[in-house]
Amino acid sequence: MNIIAIDIGTSNCKAIITGMDLKVFKTFEYATQPITPKQGWNEQNAATIFKEVVKMLQQSINFCGEENIACVSLSAAMHSLLAVDKNGAPLMNMLTWADLRSARYAQALEKKNLAKKLYAATGVPVHAMSPLCKLMWLKNEQPAIFRRAHKFISIKEYIFFKLFNKYIVDHSIAAATGLLDAKNICWYSDALKLAGITEKKLSELKPIEHYETVLLPSIKNTLQLNRAIPFVLGASDGALANLGSGIVNANNVAITVGTSGAVRITSNKYVTDKKQRLFCYYISDGLYITGGALNNGGIALQWLVEKILKEAFRNESRLEALFKAAAGIKPGSEGLIFLPYILGERAPVWDENAKGCFIGLTETHTEAHIIRAVLEGVCYAVADVLQALEENSNDIKHIYLSGGIIKSGVWIQLLADVSGKKIMLNETADASALGAAFIGLKALGKVKSIGDAKMFLQNVKTVKPSAANHRIYQKYFAVYRSLYGRLKDVFSELSALP
The missing domain is CATH 3.30.420.40 (ATPase, nucleotide binding domain)
Incomplete structure (x- = not known):
């Protein structure tokens, strides 16, 4: 059947x-x-x-x-x-x-x-x-x-x-x-x-x-x-993406970075955040999905490639060359930080008026610096939600990564270095649809509980962070996290202009 x-x-x-x-x-x-x-x-x-x-x-x-x-x-x-x-x-x-x-x-x-x-x-x-x-x-x-x-x-x-x-x-x-x-x-x-x-x-x-x-x-x-x-x-x-990836408890966090992005755990607790940075949605069996959705994942890189560099985003060989160029730049892009809110942002700021911007741009920065800054900016955004989750759930032990980001070893390593955590690659295809199929089994009485979805949990490869790079990124991440608060009113003013 x-x-x-x-x-x-x-x-x-x-x-x-x-x-x-x-x-x-x-x-x-x-x-x-x-x-x-x-x-x-x-x-x-x-x-x-x-x-x-x-x-x-x-x-x-x-x-x-x-x-x-x-x-x-x-x-x-x-x-x-x-x-x-x-x-x-x-x-x-x-x-x-x-x-x-x-x-x-x-x-x-x-x-x-x-x-x-x-x-x-x-x-x-x-x-x-x-x-x-x-x-x-x-x-x-x-x-x-x-x-x-x-x-x-x-x-x-x-x-x-x-x-x-x-x-x-x-x-x-x-x-x-x-x-x-x-x-x-x-x-x-x-x-x-x-x-x-x-x-x-x-x-x-x-x-x-x-x-x-x-x-x-x-x-x-x-x-x-x-x-x-x-x-x-x-x-x-x-x-269903969490279930289809086998993420069924608060020990494991699913991070997806495709066009947009998401950071989610599954928990038996109704977890809300005092700063209102995270969502908490009921699923079934007393379980909730808690985390944050990002507007700006791969779309930020696509914007840079198509709108600024005027190149085809689907050209895999060219993309590989861009990633290679970015890999040659030091962590922190020599003082250049990209706030990746080009489509406004959901978690953790929940501000439709938020804008993308480069901070620290100087005459010494090259195309490679800008590319790396964009990649780092998306990683900072993911880490920002991850940190909010950790502040509300101290049980997180493993990160499972999926989405288009896993096609780039350079980008995966950046996320590991920024977060300071081991990244386990989860290549489960069509996780949401697979989660739906699992719920079909549950509806038919073929599985007893949502916890049985742990069968989908897989680790194809583990990427470890560089301790030296993480120390550098901690300083840049602190600056990144302060930027939205400093610029919030400016974003609002810009949005009101004709």
Whole structure:
């Protein structure tokens, strides 16, 4: 028997087919296209994504044969928001986590001293990514859509509605909305009041293992299915990436650096940070995922290569040459520090107005210095979140690294030197989809607990830090950490200029 796991991301959607041993033997995927007509806007067409999900289901079912399918399980990106009418038709394009139009509503909550209370109750830092802030923006700036909306949902909820004509949301996706009471696992009334809605405007809460089997007749016909197959709700891509990498306790931290980045642990404690630097989202079985997401990972290097150096980012031989040039520069780039907030930033500063900048630039700095400074800047950003995690969870012992960064030995070594920790490479492919497949097994009763996901933990290679380089980086990191506080008001002033 096979499991079909579908991961709905903001850059691409993917379907993997595994056996009951969770070994992947087939993948289907397609790239999603963001709609970005203006700076700060980031939308997607929900109907188009649903069509592609149906295509991947058709491909997967045809590949497996329906008699060989044990279940379908889903993963999806967090923080999306879609308003639909009474028929379930979208009234707008879906807003992704990267849409920043609600920034001033997030900032207003900060000024009214409501952010701390909201964070303590929901585990979600107040930021434009949050559906809570998006709802406040929609209510005030798109009132016609807000009034017409029958439901406010995420992309995964939209897909389940199109499949089953039911509005249901798993605890994990709901936990990232800023609307869920993270301790009692119910909708949080104070947040609903701020958003101007009641529970009736939201989906029914369900565990991540919940599944449905009665597809709409039209969908069943489209997929050419003759028998009932469980469709498991699954969870958020971040939570499932931890499970799919085997990170199931607070001793291990998963660090992913791709286009963006993330630093996450799995814990049986509801861990919040006094400085509101970290998120804490419920998963299941009394477990939470705690950490921080970064806007600026590999995208910072891509910006430098494409916009400044005017070269192709996908040219692997050229990239290798750039990494080699950077490796020839001393740690600290001879006094040059890059603050990598070119897309604003989420953790640990949660500031949509944050800007990227070079500090310490002199006539002695070359292209190689600038490249190394950008690589170091991303490592500083990761270490900044890691340090916040360590301040709140003293149990972290091992770092497992994944994402595009693992293609560069130079960049991996920089992260080890900056953090001062051994880096274990985790090459688990499609971790979020694999985590979804695991939840499929749990829904079917084939595994007892989320802790069984430790089967995925792997260490392909260990990279040790240089003690001498780490001592140098400690001094630079101290300067890096002070920069945002010094420049925060400047960033705000720049954002207000025409």
